[in-house]
Amino acid sequence: MNESDRKILRRAGKRITPQRVLILKVIRESGGHLDADEIYRLAKQKAPRLSLSTVYRTINVLKEAGVIEELHLGEEHHHYELRGEKGHHHLICQDCGKVVEFECPFSEQLMRDLGEKYGFEIAAIHLDLVGHCAECRREERK
Amino acid sequence: MNESDRKILRRAGKRITPQRVLILKVIRESGGHLDADEIYRLAKQKAPRLSLSTVYRTINVLKEAGVIEELHLGEEHHHYELRGEKGHHHLICQDCGKVVEFECPFSEQLMRDLGEKYGFEIAAIHLDLVGHCAECRREERK
DNA sequence: GCGCAATTGCGAATTATTCGCAATTGCGGA
DNA sequence: TCCGCAATTGCGAATAATTCGCAATTGCGC
Ligand SMILES: [Mn+2]
Ligand SMILES: [Mn+2]
Ligand SMILES: [Zn+2]
Ligand SMILES: [Zn+2]
Numbered sequence: 001m002n003e004s005d006r007k008i009l010r011r012a013g014k015r016i017t018p019q020r021v022l023i024l025k026v027i028r029e030s031g032g033h034l035d036a037d038e039i040y041r042l043a044k045q046k047a048p049r050l051s052l053s054t055v056y057r058t059i060n061v062l063k064e065a066g067v068i069e070e071l072h073l074g075e076e077h078h079h080y081e082l083r084g085e086k087g088h089h090h091l092i093c094q095d096c097g098k099v100v101e102f103e104c105p106f107s108e109q110l111m112r113d114l115g116e117k118y119g120f121e122i123a124a125i126h127l128d129l130v131g132h133c134a135e136c137r138r139e140e141r142k
Numbered sequence: 143m144n145e146s147d148r149k150i151l152r153r154a155g156k157r158i159t160p161q162r163v164l165i166l167k168v169i170r171e172s173g174g175h176l177d178a179d180e181i182y183r184l185a186k187q188k189a190p191r192l193s194l195s196t197v198y199r200t201i202n203v204l205k206e207a208g209v210i211e212e213l214h215l216g217e218e219h220h221h222y223e224l225r226g227e228k229g230h231h232h233l234i235c236q237d238c239g240k241v242v243e244f245e246c247p248f249s250e251q252l253m254r255d256l257g258e259k260y261g262f263e264i265a266a267i268h269l270d271l272v273g274h275c276a277e278c279r280r281e282e283r284k
Numbered sequence: 285g286c287g288c289a290a291t292t293g294c295g296a297a298t299t300a301t302t303c304g305c306a307a308t309t310g311c312g313g314a
Numbered sequence: 315t316c317c318g319c320a321a322t323t324g325c326g327a328a329t330a331a332t333t334c335g336c337a338a339t340t341g342c343g344c
Contacts, residue, residue, distance in 0.1 A: 015290060015341050036331080051293045056332060072214035076301070077331055091262050100260050106248050111271055118242050119276030120233050126270040129253055134261030157310050157321060178300080193324045198301060218332070219300055 001025065005067060012065050022047055023058045027068060032081035033099050039080070073099060074130065089127040095136035143167065147209060154207045164189055165200045169210060174223035175241050181222070215241060216272065231269040237278035 001021045009016060026042045027034060034042075040055045059080060062068040071079040073092055087108065091100040108125065115122035132140070143163045151158060168184045169176060176184075182197045201222060204210040213221040215234055229250065233242040250267065257264035274282070 013290090017291065017341070019292075049293070053294075053333075054292060057291080070216075074212075091257060091260055093262070094265060100262070102256065102260065106252075110248075114244065115233060115271050115273055118233055118244065120235070120242070120271065120273045121279060122271050122273040123236060124272040126268070126272065128268040129257050129262065129264050130266040130268065131257055131262045131264040137263060155321090159310070159322065161323075191324070195302075195325075196323055199322080 008065050008067060009061070012061075014061055014065070019043075019047065019050060019054050020058050020061070022050070023055060024062060024067065027062075027080060028082060032101075033071065033073070033079045034081075035075075035077050035079045037077075069124070072126075072128075073097070087125060089125075089129070091129045091131070091133075093133035093136055094130055095132055095139075098133050098135075100133075150207050150209055151203070154203075156203055156207070161185075161189065161192060161196050162200050162203070164192070165197060166204060166209065169204075169222060170224060174243075175213065175215070175221045176223075177217075177219050177221045179219075211266070214268075214270075215239070229267060231267075231271070233271045233273070233275075235275035235278055236272055237274055237281075240275050240277075242275075 001016070001024050005024060006016055009020070014020075022043050023039060026039055030038075030042070036052070036055055036059060039059070040050070040052050043055065044050050059068070063070055063080075066083060068080050069083045071081060071090070073079050073090070074094065075097070087104050088101045089104060091102060092098070104125070104127070111125050112122050143158070143166050147166060148158055151162070156162075164185050165181060168181055172180075172184070178194070178197055178201060181201070182192070182194050185197065186192050201210070205212055205222075208225060210222050211225045213223060213232070215221050215232070216236065217239075229246045230243045231246060233244060234240070246267070246269070253267050254264050
């Protein structure tokens, strides 16, 4: 957990606990798109007493603080990733679940203006392209 | 349920049952964005013996047939709407849950091309703008 | 170092969704 | 029109995802 993360948590009146440090480390080093149970299993290897409740509670703390972001990738549970600097979006394969990131091809400002037209102040833009990846299409054709 | 819906179900080898007709009618007449339990409660008024399992099973049938679409509006459960002719997207208020529809401001073709760049064949484009609606911002300022 | 509110672990509770199975029923063919 | 039977339904139990209650622990401001 870097100084910026600590600052964010302190500003939100949250404590820096070993569990929170560990869970954020796991998310950061994973490459992204983990679900709660994957985070739990990875973190538990380093801290066997860790409980799943704590993982869920920490996810909520980090989510509310804006450190991580919740993803809906078409399954019955959520996935999480670091809220990165540059906004990126996701290509999701309906068949195998593969997730590919790509950068926002249209103006962020365009979206904000669009929201404003309806009186909304936009906090997040989620663009998901759902389809079939090359491998799965090849598989299909067999 | 119109002739087109019937055709779709028949083509998929599915039967036309009163439950399926009713559930689709409820979704169609609701204005959209219902969750499974709301569909259940509304439909149960007309067919008191209806079971929640049947609602979930019908949702899956309609979803797989492409008649309805599953939405992830930031809650712990899904919402559903008719898969309309023209693609529209959603503005979602984080505070009160309000959902406003808007039309796709960028080229559908652009997204397909973008997917192709990664070997994906795009089946659906989901664009969600999450933020704070005018009322909730006014409330906030008090 | 102290004091105490915030946090944790653990098990139970809730919520969302699926499953197993016996009873019912849509629908293609006689 | 009637039959046969696989598809579908209702119901209750089972799973999966997430949250809660509470007593024990611990971070952190003083
Ligand atoms: Mn990502
Ligand atoms: Mn809609
Ligand atoms: Zn794939
Ligand atoms: Zn609102």
